[in-house]
Amino acid sequence: MNGPTTLWRTALLVESEWIEQVAQVVRLGPHLQGRVAIGVVVWVVFEQAICTEKPSVSACNQLGKQNEWSIVNIETLYAVVGRIFRTKRLEKFVEHFGVNGQTRILDVGGTPFNWTLLTVRPSVILVNISPIAATELEQVVADGCRLPFRDGEFDIVFSNSVIEHLYSLENQQRFAAECQRTGRMHYMQTPNKWFPVEPHYITLFIHWLPKRIRRRLxxxxxxxxxxxxxxxxxxxxxxxxxxLLTADELKGLFPASAIWPEKFLFLTKSFVVAKLKPDL
Structure with a gap:
């Protein structure tokens, strides 16, 4: 068979049951199903594979539990499809920061998964407002806006797609200040507000609308x-x-840091905020 049918079957190799559920939900015919499947798979691939792996808790807030009627766990799907891309990104992190077995890292709002992808094994402490089960990494239960650590206690403070989950600019300012205070260097990753696809809703343009309209859509x-x-x-x-944050807002939150754009199809889909050298 040719055309959409072939594409449909190719997409099934990625996550057959999930793709079938997508088709059932949107109730499209067989020819459009192939297009939907490929569109979804492409989005999942280029969507921020690192930043979408989410624990059940995040710094400064408690993320809502998934609806018991949910037909798919989106975070699990991202973890499956994005593993290769996430590994490449983390390899760059290791290279830029010179991470080794003696490096002390504070991961604020993170999960153990990222650290299983590295060939080196730094000393990592996870901070969340509730403990994460089944991990050998050291954990501290704390608010990311009020970290219980000394100034400069860690070589690197790492945070992946947490800062956009803090409700207000004031919380984001407190979070950024704490990450800079406790780490001699830092690495933050977050989506770009002006990228047309919103990675949490997984749709186009809605995030640019007023809140009262977003709630309805x-x-x-x-x-x-x-x-x-x-x-x-x-x-x-x-x-x-x-x-979501803009480049200018990130510069205001992290004035001494480099802001690296991450591109997709010539558009900036996300930013990495990096301070590579500790203060003397």
Whole structure:
């Protein structure tokens, strides 16, 4: 068979059951199913593979639990499809920061998964507001906006797609200040507000609209809404929680840091904020 049918079967190799569920949810015919499947797979691949792996908790807030009626766990899917891309990104992190077995890293709002991808084994402490099960890494239960560590206690403070989940600019300012205070160097990654695809809702343009409109659209006009079937209360919480940042805002939060754009199709989809040299 040719055309969309072939593409459809190719997509099934990535996550057959999940793709079939997507087709059922949007109720498209067989010819459009192939296009939808490839579109979804392409999005999952280029979407920020690192920044979308989320623990059940994140610094400064408690992320909502997934709806029990959800038909797919999006974070799990990202972890499966994005492993190769995430590994490459972490290899660059190791290279730029000279990470080795003696490096002390504080991962604020993170999970153990990233650290299993490295060939080196730095000393990592995870900080979340609730403990994460089944990890050998040291954990500290704390608020990322009020870290219980000394100034400069860690070689690197690492944070991956957490700062946009803090509800307000004031919380983001406190979070940024704490990460800079406790780490001699730091690495932050976060989506770009002006990239047309919003990686949490998984849809186009909605994040540029006022909150009152977003609340009405997230459930029925986003891929995440179709797949996870959130309640209106969960949609409201997601809209309140997520505050994407611009390059200028990041420069204001991290004035001594480099801001590296991450590109897709010539557009900046995300930023890495990096301080590579400790203060003397």
């Amino acid at each position: 997230v459930r029925h006009f986003s891929l995440r809404g179709w797949l996870t079937r959130p309640s209106q209360r969960q949609c409201d919480r997601m809209v309140e929680e997520i505050r």
